[in-house]
Amino acid sequence: MQNFSFYAPTRIHFGQGQLAQLAHEIPPSARVLLVYGGGSIKVNGTYPALLAALAGREVFEFAGIEANPEYETLLNAVSLAKSAQVDWVLAVGGGSVVDGAKFIAAATRLDVGIDPWLIVGNRTPLHDALPIGVVLTFPATGAESNFASVISRRATQDKMSFKNALVFPRFAVLDPQLTCSLPPRQVGNGVVDAFIHTTEQYLTFPAEARLQDRYAEGLLSTLIEVGPRTLADSKDLDARANFMWCANQALFGLVGAGQPQDWVSHAIGHELTTLYKLDHAQTLAVILPSLLRYCFDDKLLKLAQYGRRVWGLVGSDVDVAHAAIDATVDFFERMGLPTHLASYGLNADEVAQAISELLPKHKAFPLGERAKLTLEDCVAIVKMAG
Numbered sequence: 001m002q003n004f005s006f007y008a009p010t011r012i013h014f015g016q017g018q019l020a021q022l023a024h025e026i027p028p029s030a031r032v033l034l035v036y037g038g039g040s041i042k043v044n045g046t047y048p049a050l051l052a053a054l055a056g057r058e059v060f061e062f063a064g065i066e067a068n069p070e071y072e073t074l075l076n077a078v079s080l081a082k083s084a085q086v087d088w089v090l091a092v093g094g095g096s097v098v099d100g101a102k103f104i105a106a107a108t109r110l111d112v113g114i115d116p117w118l119i120v121g122n123r124t125p126l127h128d129a130l131p132i133g134v135v136l137t138f139p140a141t142g143a144e145s146n147f148a149s150v151i152s153r154r155a156t157q158d159k160m161s162f163k164n165a166l167v168f169p170r171f172a173v174l175d176p177q178l179t180c181s182l183p184p185r186q187v188g189n190g191v192v193d194a195f196i197h198t199t200e201q202y203l204t205f206p207a208e209a210r211l212q213d214r215y216a217e218g219l220l221s222t223l224i225e226v227g228p229r230t231l232a233d234s235k236d237l238d239a240r241a242n243f244m245w246c247a248n249q250a251l252f253g254l255v256g257a258g259q260p261q262d263w264v265s266h267a268i269g270h271e272l273t274t275l276y277k278l279d280h281a282q283t284l285a286v287i288l289p290s291l292l293r294y295c296f297d298d299k300l301l302k303l304a305q306y307g308r309r310v311w312g313l314v315g316s317d318v319d320v321a322h323a324a325i326d327a328t329v330d331f332f333e334r335m336g337l338p339t340h341l342a343s344y345g346l347n348a349d350e351v352a353q354a355i356s357e358l359l360p361k362h363k364a365f366p367l368g369e370r371a372k373l374t375l376e377d378c379v380a381i382v383k384m385a386g
Contacts, residue, residue, distance in 0.1 A: 001209045001258040008253060010145035011171040014245065016237070018173045019046075022053035025133055025171045026088055031058045033086040033130075035077060035101050037065050037093045044181040046137060050092060060084045065093070068273055068280070069100035071117060071153040074107070078116065081108040081130070089130050091169075094138025094190075102149040102167035105130040120151045120160045129164075134172040138182060139244040140190035140281070142197065142251030144172035152274065159270040160362055174248065176240035184231055187243075188336035189281035191227035194247035195220060195331075196284040200263050201256035203292065203302050204369035209258045216255045217309045219246050224310070227335055260369040264291055267367060268378055271358050272351070278344060285337040286344075290384035292325050294377070298370060341385050348386025352379045 013021040026032060032054060041047045051059070062077040081089070081104055089108075091101035107116040109128040118124035134144040143149070147168045152159045182190075202216035223246050229239035249255070269283030278286075292299060304317035307324030314320070329339050341348050356379050367373045 001207055001212075002260070004257045006253055006257055007165065008145065008168075009165075010169050012145060012174060012248070013171065014174045015241070016175055016177045018175050019049050019053050019135065019178075021171070021173055022050070022090075022133070022135070023055070026054065026057060026090070028056050030088045031060070031084060031086045032088045032090050033060050033062060033077070033081050033084065033104070034090050034092065035062045035065055035097060035104065036091070037063070037067070037097050039063055040181065041092055041137065044137075044178075046092065046135070046178055050135065054090075060086060065097050065100040066152075067096050068150075068152045068159065069096050069103070071103075071120070071151055072155070074100050074103050074151065075116065077104045078107045087130065088133065090133045090135070092135040092137065094136070094186075095141030095143040098132075098134055098136075098141075098143035098169070099149040099151065101132050101134070102129075102143075102147075103151055103162075105132050106162075106164065106167055117153065120153075120158075120162050122162050122164070126164050126166050129166040132167065132169040134169045135178070136172060136174050136244070137178045138186055138190060139174075139179060139247035140193040142194075142248050144169055144174070145248060146251050146253065148251075150270070157274050157358065158362065159274045172248075174244050176237050176244050179240050179244065180234050180237075182234075184336060185279075187231050188227075189279050190247055191223055191230065191243060191335050192285050192332055192337050193281040194243075194250040195223050195227075196265060196281070196288050197250040198223075198255055199288065199306075199328075200265060201259055201261045203299055203306060204260040204262050205298065206301050206305075207258065207260055212255055212257060212259050213305070215249075217306070219250055219255065220306075220310045222246050224331060227331070231335060262291075262295075262369040264367050264373060264378065264381070267359065267363050268355060268382060270362070271355050275351075275354050275358065276344070276346060282337055282344070285332040285339050286341055286385045287381065289325055289329050289332075289339050290381045292328075294381045294384060295368065295373075296321065298368075298372075339385075341382075348383050352382040355379060355382050 303321035307320035
């Protein structure tokens with residue numbers, strides 16, 4: 001097992017009715033910037049309950065944070081936060097809204113004269129940030145209790161991340177009831193997103209991180225069990241609760257602690273979103289199977305372990321590993337996410353060419369758990385995904 005440091009300061013309030021915890025978490029005298037996305041909270045019943053829990057506090061609203069939060073939009077929120085002199089940011093939505101809130105919280109307190117874009121990519125130090133609270137309505141990324149954020153910038157075709165302990169949310173409300181109005185596409189996206197977040201910290205090579213392996217396998221097995229149920233029945237709160245908790249724990253930090261990790265699917269997937277506006281989970285569902293096949297020999301032992309423990313497969317290591325990849329593809333397809341570029345009307349050769357030009361702007365090669373994948377390898381993986 002590799003050395004690691006683990007820090008998880010976010011208080012989580014899980015279960016139905018936990019929205020009331022806002023009254024205890026945010027001080028009565030607080031000036032709150034409420035940020036959300038397209039406004040679904042105003043049609044699914046969340047909004048009035050939210051305002052009731054925030055009664056007595058001065059609330060300023062900022063709507064319209066995109067599915068991939070855009071720098072240009074977030075700067076407008078930062079301007080509002082500064083002019084209103086808010087002292088809390090409350091994100092209500094999914095991972096993109098939470099990611100946006102993290103940027104807003106950091107940029108609002110950024111030292112005068114520093115370009116806020118330098119926050120992204122960790123190119124300037126952060127000394128302070130507004131406290132952040134989260135009400136999660138779309139489980140997928142675990143952003144509600146981690147310290148990472150991904151931000152896009154239209155003008156330069158950039159999609160980059162930053163990480164800083166100052167933007168850990170102080171608390172997160174996870175009420176599965178608030179997910180019941182999600183459309184099937186978002187449910188499928190969330191399940192697959194959580195699944196692949198787990199595999200990227202698990203399907204590498206054995207590192208004697210036995211507990212972490214079992215934890216990853218438990219998450220994957222649970223998602224396989226409850227994912228289709230969540231997709232099929234919007235009122236199955238038991239399935240939704242398990243899905244919500246899995247999505248949180250997939251990127252909580254424990255799965256990857258002491259483990260070699262492989263985030264190539266994300267590296268390529270971010271570029272696909274930037275170029276073609278595919279949903280984040282759609283890009284991961286396209287790239288992961290090709291990555292596993294391209295790196296089959298390097299990942300063989302963990303793929304075979306995954307096949308036996310998660311899918312219950314039997315046979316030789318090679319046979320089980322191949323069958324495990326096939327089972328994974330079938331699961332993604334059953335969750336409504338195609339696994340080939342052609343399914344989205346994209347030509348693999350054209351996509352590979354575009355990736356070859358954009359990826360070097362954002363990633364330093366080599367990539368992967370063994371730090372051996374070159375740009376040429378990534379291009380080949382994209383072509384395999386045709």
